[in-house]
Amino acid sequence: MTDINLKIYRFNPEEESVGKFVEYKVPYVDGMVVLDAVRYVQEKIDPTLAIRWNCKAAKCGSCSAEINNRPSLMCKTRVDSIGNNISVAPMGAYPNIKDLVTDISANWSILKKIPPFTPKPGMEKPWRIHPADVERSKEFKKCIECFLCQDVCHVIREHNTKYFGPRHMVKAASMDMHPLDVLDRSEFLDNEGGIGFCNITKCCQDVCPEHIHITDNAIIQEKERAADLKYDPIAMIIKRRKSRKEKVVK
Amino acid sequence: MVENVTATKNTGETRKPLIPVELTEANWRFWSFILLALIAIYLMTEFQVPVVQGLTDPFYSPTILVLPLVAGFRATCYAYRKDYHRHLFNHPNACNIDVRKDFKGRKYTGETRLFRLENYHRYFWYTAVAILPFFYYDLYIAFTYQAGEFTLSLGALLLILNTLWVTIYTFSCHYFRHATGGNIDCYSCPVNKKSVRRGFFNKISAINHHHEMFAWISLASFFLVDLFIRGVAAGLSINPILLNFKW
Numbered sequence: 001m002t003d004i005n006l007k008i009y010r011f012n013p014e015e016e017s018v019g020k021f022v023e024y025k026v027p028y029v030d031g032m033v034v035l036d037a038v039r040y041v042q043e044k045i046d047p048t049l050a051i052r053w054n055c056k057a058a059k060c061g062s063c064s065a066e067i068n069n070r071p072s073l074m075c076k077t078r079v080d081s082i083g084n085n086i087s088v089a090p091m092g093a094y095p096n097i098k099d100l101v102t103d104i105s106a107n108w109s110i111l112k113k114i115p116p117f118t119p120k121p122g123m124e125k126p127w128r129i130h131p132a133d134v135e136r137s138k139e140f141k142k143c144i145e146c147f148l149c150q151d152v153c154h155v156i157r158e159h160n161t162k163y164f165g166p167r168h169m170v171k172a173a174s175m176d177m178h179p180l181d182v183l184d185r186s187e188f189l190d191n192e193g194g195i196g197f198c199n200i201t202k203c204c205q206d207v208c209p210e211h212i213h214i215t216d217n218a219i220i221q222e223k224e225r226a227a228d229l230k231y232d233p234i235a236m237i238i239k240r241r242k243s244r245k246e247k248v249v250k
Numbered sequence: 251m252v253e254n255v256t257a258t259k260n261t262g263e264t265r266k267p268l269i270p271v272e273l274t275e276a277n278w279r280f281w282s283f284i285l286l287a288l289i290a291i292y293l294m295t296e297f298q299v300p301v302v303q304g305l306t307d308p309f310y311s312p313t314i315l316v317l318p319l320v321a322g323f324r325a326t327c328y329a330y331r332k333d334y335h336r337h338l339f340n341h342p343n344a345c346n347i348d349v350r351k352d353f354k355g356r357k358y359t360g361e362t363r364l365f366r367l368e369n370y371h372r373y374f375w376y377t378a379v380a381i382l383p384f385f386y387y388d389l390y391i392a393f394t395y396q397a398g399e400f401t402l403s404l405g406a407l408l409l410i411l412n413t414l415w416v417t418i419y420t421f422s423c424h425y426f427r428h429a430t431g432g433n434i435d436c437y438s439c440p441v442n443k444k445s446v447r448r449g450f451f452n453k454i455s456a457i458n459h460h461h462e463m464f465a466w467i468s469l470a471s472f473f474l475v476d477l478f479i480r481g482v483a484a485g486l487s488i489n490p491i492l493l494n495f496k497w
Contacts, residue, residue, distance in 0.1 A: 069348040092347060130438030132448060154342040154350065159358040179436035197360035199335040200328055203345035216424075216458070220328055223369070224428035231369040242441075 004028050004079060006037050008049065009089040011096050019096065021087065028079065035063050035074035038088060038100070050099040058209055061146030064091055065100055071148040071207045091151040104147055110164050114172050115188060119180045133179035139217060140174035142210040143167065149204035149214055155197045163194035166204035166214045173218035176225070186225035195222055270359035272339045280338045299480060316381060323374035328424045329465040331361070331368060372425045382420060385413040402493035405482055412475040415468040422457040422464050430454050 004026045011019025024045055026037045035053055042049040053063040056075045063074040066089040068082055079086065094102035119127070149166035150156050156165045164172075172185045172193070189195040204214045212218075228235040272280070298310065324330050335341050341358060342350035361368050392406035420426075431451025434442055442448075457464070482489045 066347055069346045071347075132437050133435070136435075152345055152347075154352045155358070155360065158342075158352050158354050158356065161358070161360070163360075177435050179438070181435070196362040196366065197358070199341055199360045200332045201336050201342065201345075202332055203342070206345050220424050221428065221432055224425060225433060227369045227372065228433065231366075232372060235372075 002028065002084060004037055004084045004086060006041065007085075007087040008038065008041060008100070009087075010049070010099055011090075012048075012098060013096075019099075021089075028084065032079050033075055034065075034067055034072075034077045034079060034082075034086060034088060037079060037086070038074060050097070050101045052101050059144055061144035061209075064146045064148050064151065065089065066091060066151070071151045073146060073148070073209050076209055091147065093151040093153070093157040094147075107145075107147060107150065107165075107167065110168050111171060113192065114164075114168060114175075115183050115185055117175045117178065117181055118183045120182050123180065127180055129179055136217070137174045137177045137179075139212055140170045140177075142212055143170055143174075144210060146209060148207045148209065152203045152207045153198075154201070154203070155194075155199075159197070161194050161197045162192070163197040164189070166198075166219065168193065169195065169198070169222060170212060170214055170218045173222055176222065184225065184229070186222045187229050189222050190226040190230060195219065195226065198223075266363060268364050270363050270365050271357040272341070272359055273364075275357065277338075277340065279340060283338055299484070319374060319377040320381065323371075323378045324465070324469070326368045326371035326374055327465060328371075329462040332462070371423075372429075375420070375423055375425050378420050382417060385409075385416060389413055396494075399494060399496050401491060403489050403491045405478060405489045407492065408475050408478055412468075412471045415464065415471045418457060419461070419464040419468040422454065422461045424458060424461065427451065427454045427458045 006024045006026050007021040008024065009019050010022045024041045026040050029036070033056075035056060038049070038051055039053075042051060051063070051074075053075065054060040055062070058073050058076040061073070064071065065074050066072070066087075067074065067077050068087055069089075071091065074088065088100065090096050090100045090102045091104075094104050094106070097103050145167065147167060149170075153163075153165055155161055155163045169189065172189055175181050175183070176185050186195075198215075198219050200215055200220070202215045205212070205216070208214055228239060325334075336343050340351035341360075342352035344350045359365060389406070389409050392409050393400055393402065395401065431437075431447040431454075434445075434447060434451075436442060437445065437448045478488065
């Protein structure tokens with residue numbers, strides 16, 4: 001492969017009101033990822049380029065960007081898989097701070113709204129959990145908080161709604177499906193989290209670098225649980241009887 | 251926490267119209283779909299299939315009464331929901347940022363307002379399960395329509411495939427997955443310890459993974475098998491007998 005034509009979105013809020021793409025030539029090295037190319041620009045061509053990265057192993061979730069218009073991790077996207085004309089832009093769902101760095105702090109305030117993990121009262125420590133029960137919530141623990149799912153979600157990006165977003169549905173599901181948690185957050189997600197705004201288009205699932213089945217295993221499960229509580233009289237009766245039975249067993 | 255939910259539940263929300271904006275906005279994909287559906291209905295009423303060998307066109311028989319239930323089951327299915335939200339309403343039609351036809355300022359309802367009805371998918375699923383035995387009855391008739399003989403024709407073979415696809419589609423449903431074990435968090439707890447639901451849930455999850463594929467294959471199978479049966483009813487010799495023996 002020849003040199004890479006790398007177009008990077010540049011924006012400095014102190015000097016301009018609108019950003020622009022600037023093209024750089026970067027020499028191709030076998031096995032390089034997009035983050036290598038962007039860092040080459042920062043080290044050799046323009047040290048004022050602002051980027052956020054940390055582990056370069058797809059585990060810290062820092063280097064999220066839109067590579068050729070697809071939300072991806074810069075450290076996980078190999079150059080030979082996308083050709084030598086590459087554009088890199090910051091995540092469009094969040095306010096831009098400088099160049100490729102965005103302000104993702106809105107996520108922390110949403111996370112604070114979700115009812116925290118609430119274990120069953122009176123349990124002896126250390127907690128023992130059967131392996132069969134760990135599997136489901138374990139999948140959601142793989143989330144590296146790169147927020148690519150939030151970035152690709154059209155509800156977050158294009159429509160001003162109260163929807164929390166896929167990352168936060170995963171967070172809530174990880175606690176809801178935890179065998180030792182006693183809360184059911186599905187009704188909260190339906191009323192406060194705007195889960196009804198998710199229309200199952202599965203883009204979040206497509207871009208997840210950890211291959212979490214966000215829609216199938218978290219969002220749809222929460223929607224069905226909310227339907228149990230709000231839309232299904234038969235499920236409501238069964239649930240009430242079951243909770244009475246559980247009380248008797250305890 | 252529950253107190254907070256109820257406290258904020260009814261505040262700050264302005265009343266919005268029941269009809270979703272997706273059904274009223276100028277969107278050529280949606281309206282061309284509606285136009286095609288209207289043309290199809292017009293053609294079916296204009297070119298009525300004559301009654302041949304006792305077979306009536308389902309459009310003019312009580313069978314049509316089942317259609318809203320089947321259509322409701324498919325329209326509220328998660329697989330089709332994804333497809334029509336993407337390809338009819340363009341919300342969004344693709345995941346890549348540059349080609350999606352969704353943009354800021356465009357109104358959006360999602361699965362709220364009238365589309366909340368999608369939450370009643372489970373009730374349509376119950377009716378779909380009730381309809382399923384009729385497919386198997388049809389199969390039985392297809393094998394034994396000659397008294398005292400077992401006959402396997404090409405049509406019966408197609409009916410087997412059709413029944414199989416519809417059965418897999420019905421039982422790979424997200425609601426069924428939820429009902430079989432998706433709503434349980436603790437399989438090792440005393441109340442669920444002896445339950446077989448975990449194994450069942452894992453198996454349903456495995457086929458649920460391909461639910462969208464089964465949804466489209468079963469729909470295509472529906473149309474093609476119906477077309478074949480109409481062809482046979484109209485007298486075309488397209489139904490060779492593959493196997494025949496007396497009981």
